[in-house]
Amino acid sequence: MSKKVSLRKRPNILFILADDMGYGDFSLFNKGLSHTPALDQLTREGICLTQHYAGSPVCAPSRASLITGRYPHRTGAIDTLEGRGLDRLSLKEVTLADVLKSEGYATGIIGKWHLGALDPRYHPNARGFDEFVGFRGGWQDYYRWRLDYNGVFRKADGRYLTDVFTEEAIKFLRRHKDEPFFLHLTYNAPHFPLQVPEEEVKPFLEKGKFTRGVCLIYGMIQRMDRGIGHILEELRTLKLEKNTILLFTSDNGPQFGGEGQMCTTRFNYDFRGCKGNVYEGGIRVPMILRWPDGFDGGRYVDEMIHFVDWFPTLLAACGLKVPKNIKLDGQNMLPILQGEKKKYQKKRFWQWNRYTPILTSNAAMRDGDWKLVRPPIPETLLVSPADADMDRALKYEPEKFNDICRDPEPERKIPSPPAAQLFNLAEDPFEEKDLAPEYPDKVERMLRELERWFEEVERERRTIKE
Template sequence: MPAKVTRREFLGAAVGTAAASTIGYAAPRSRPNVLFILADDLGYGDLSCYGRPDYQTPVLDRLARQGIKFMSAYAAAPVCTPTRCAFHTGRYPQRIAVGLQEPLTRASGTDIGLPPDHPTVASLLKGNGYDTALIGKWHLGWKPEFGPNRHGYDEFFGVLSGAADYFTHEASDAPGVSSGTGKDLWENLTPIERTGYLTDMLSDRAVQYIEKPRSKPFYLSLHYTAPHSPWEGPEDAAIGHTEHGAGPMIEGGSLKIYAAMMKNMDAGIGRVLKALERANLERNTLVIFTSDNGGERYSYHWPFSFQKFFLWEGGIRVPAIVRWPGIIPAGRTTEQAAITMDWSATILAASGTGAHPEYPLDGENLLPVCTGARAVYERTLFWRTRAREAARNGKWKYLKDSDEERLFDLSIDPGEKTDLKKTHAHVFDEMKKQYLSWNAGMLPRPVG
């Protein structure tokens, strides 16, 4: 049965629709299709519309011009698994055991994954009459009960592990493979053999999915593995799989290869968006693009500090673009603070789908901000890893790293260079208090 819409969600949607009408943007005539695109290890400045100087991403630049570009969007974590847990559930990853994995690896064991009874964006949309598909990376468990098909996805095509070779489709963390590598390409619950460059394969499958005849609206989650290592462009088949451990990747690649990977993903997204246009679905499809965390060694993070794995801005600030023709005005940017779970809440609200009452969302519906019905507003966001913690409220950011606590004013110091905890002790104390209160409601950090 369709999930019930709460009074709060109904009123929020009604306000958003009314305001959209007053500014000349008509309300949708039917539930929209949803295309959610998630890049992997894409740094804040890795799109040319966000400042990348050495290559161009014309498709995503155009998408930004057609919708709204978020300048203060964040990932829920600085690494893959917890952010993906946050998106699928709409909740802080620290509420669920698999969300504490940084990231999930073979060493974590095969008995941990996203619980099969936990509602997800896909299961809620499916219950509300949507066709659902995940194409790309899962990284939330290997056993069938932890996989995409048990979490509301009618179809799955992609990889279960954290990374795979772009040509051989081998993964260093493929489950049950004692040598440490194994094929990791799946069609639903069946391992398959295919030939091709993985980014192209994901783009092509997404095009096929959009062009299928159907009588229901669709939700397509397209989770690229690019530009995550191994760094292999579409012409680099001879390079071979590069192993890496739990820390930052330190082998292989170059700026030239990274550019080739990015331009290939950008072109693939272009083919997917063109399929929407050919199918006459463009105007009734909500498109959201973002990344699962900050970038790695070849990413462009300016003006931010550090990268993936860290809670400094370079590890969690990510690009985010939202397009819905006729509903979201084109050519806008916003400083609204956003986090991964907000995209979950926004998708559910746009589709008229309510959250499960026993699993309240931590994300907020940002559609009113996107349409202009609501002004930018302040809110408090939280992060926690095994070794670090952070919170942001308005311009202020509390950060604890290497047991040292700091306070930054991001409005004048986005690079987090000047610690203000002594000169603004009252702000520091309040931010830390808010963090400790939030943390008390989360699962404890893993031991060891």
Template sequence: MTNNDTPARPNIVLVFMDDMGYGDMGAMGGSMIKTPNMDRVAAGGIAFRQMYAAASVCTPSRAALLTGRYAQRVGLERVIFPQEPEGLSSYERTMADLLSECGYRTAIYGKWHLGARPEHNPLRHGFEEFFGIPYSNDMDPVHLFEGQQVAETYVDQSLLTKAYTDRAIDFISNHADEPFFVYLPHTMPHIPLHVEEGFRGQSRGGTYGDTIECIDHHLGRLLDHLDQLELSDNTLVIVTSDNGPWFEGSTGGLRGRKGESYEGGIRMPFVARWPAEIPAGIECNEPAGFIDLMPTLVTLAGGKVPDDRPIDGCDISATLRGEPMPERAPIFTFHQWSLNAVRDGRWKLHVRRRNDADQREMPQLFDMESDPTESYNQANREPEVLGRMLDIASRFAQHIHDQQPEAMARANAGPVEVS
């Protein structure tokens, strides 16, 4: 603490897997895959048991994470591909933008997936360094970027996890005397799976498990490096994933998978450690969302979130420290432009499945306290709750619909000058 009892601003390391399931982390109850270093983060800090991605697929989940705004506001409501014009507009303020203004040094090592044109590059969105791939590893061509230039046209993906971590370690060493923000969005375990030599065939979870155990090993290297530099105490380390598992991986018994608004597609493993401020071994069992991270991290850094646009997330810094969740708005889940689900307190309402799915039995109302696997529809039993939730859903869906043309125009435009 400083003399006025204000906590020091933390360094921040955000480790973000691609398609890792809720049940793939030991701290979340998984047993097939060994994750001792992720579990080490949980044991030294907090595990969120109901942390929601803002979408069940890559691009919109990441857009919401970095901006604190639902991806529909950003105009990135679906997965985008290399040849497409859409991308993160310069109108948007990312957590990297805002942390930079607070004096943080910023870097991203890994997968971006918020646009492939020059104006979409992470260096245009608050990051000082970028080393990684601009989209998913199943998209062609897979090129490795150094800043705004292609560094490699043939990429040995089995080496990426180590390479990203090496860069993060070097960046931390170079900026150990300054506040820093390292965003580490790993390529794995998104398919196609590639495994570093020494980890192949080691996991009970098959090749998928091998990739996660490799990530966990390199997370351990990073944690050890923070220890060696005596930075661990005031570094907030967050470990999570962008959305639920795809063809492999465990949801921990939750219903649904990637691409769905059921819990298995959007409830994420999420652990965080900050020894100076977070008590060891605590849990949060209340709903929170990726949209909360931008306002939370910016607040911890001493900054302010923009007041010239809607910010959907809320500051949960007190919850990180073990205090109750602040009163918050419901958490919404979309599939592209269609509102699919709403979580409000103990209740979760589904009004639609993804666009190409069977819509029978909608709406569905689940009591998440007694039925976390979303197995028993209570819509006929709870007409007052159903009516209230339908009204919440209808009003927010209309609000998003009204701002759709503006959001789409920004995402499809070139650089936007903000006065």
């Protein structure tokens, strides 16, 4: 058998990542509040994971864990502030694209990168992706966009950004239909700024049930869903549907907040919390996957799967091994997805705050059904006014910057942390009853494990000298 024929039999991977979207944003799960027919159909045809977790409650760290199979602290990508380089994926990290490219896959990323800007060493083309169309920071204007096409910049031409990414994805599929490919399609919808053609907003405004902010988000999701529908049709046309592993998820939970008509707080399956915190609403995210040649569809899978698990799982699905020099936190969950019974790691960890990580704020551990939470300390989640101004300027005046800000972190007064909380998610998935007072020994044990994990990943992060 020739190498070309052998490669062709390997499955393609189309990994679609939305930005700040929750379970409650699917019309299938919210009784028609939104309108997501393509995603709803995918859910019916494929596998829906009910306990799927992002790597972090915010963008960049979560994406780092997804693409490396490692906890974000290890990778150096600890925050969203690209102006300070806190989103940079360490150059020592090996990405999923690196491995697949070395095995003959065509690799591309279209959309949001957010794992290093302002330095060509962190460009997607240097991190395993043959092709890149998108932006490297945390967000982008949907009309006044400036996109990087493999290092060449193009300015907005009147098209809506979500549509641009859909069109570029379809072009990628056509270019690579005769070879195995890995396409990471990273829509920035429905992330801020809340912008979408008014015809997408009107149906939701007419319902009279939502703020304008929620209507804008539902409109943005509807537009993205329509694009996904076009991509699904293209896969059928190109006869790629059966041997393509298609995955859809979000980098973290939905963004809530805002005032008056621009408030974005909405239904999210009654999970506690939202983007930015480690309660379920911030880290438990939808995952729909379909692979007709490899999975029986029409199923729900209840086992816990974390972003770090996709690196080894997708390699296994492609018949490939994890390189020996990589130390992963993830595990191969392919047998679980194929309906087999398998023992797997049931302990997982999260932690995030602004600037240097602080264990006592916004951290969590899952051990089977039990979840320990160190609640967020609000003072640790604030961005300085200067950094907020720089973040906006990077999007609209990028030519003013040629390096990250290397000033000391802003000074902060951090108060004593609140008491740890304990929840049994099997009995209380919405984290309504804190059981810490009833199980002090369990709390103490889990706190020690969380501390050991944090010390280990932080020790590795501190070895990064870039």
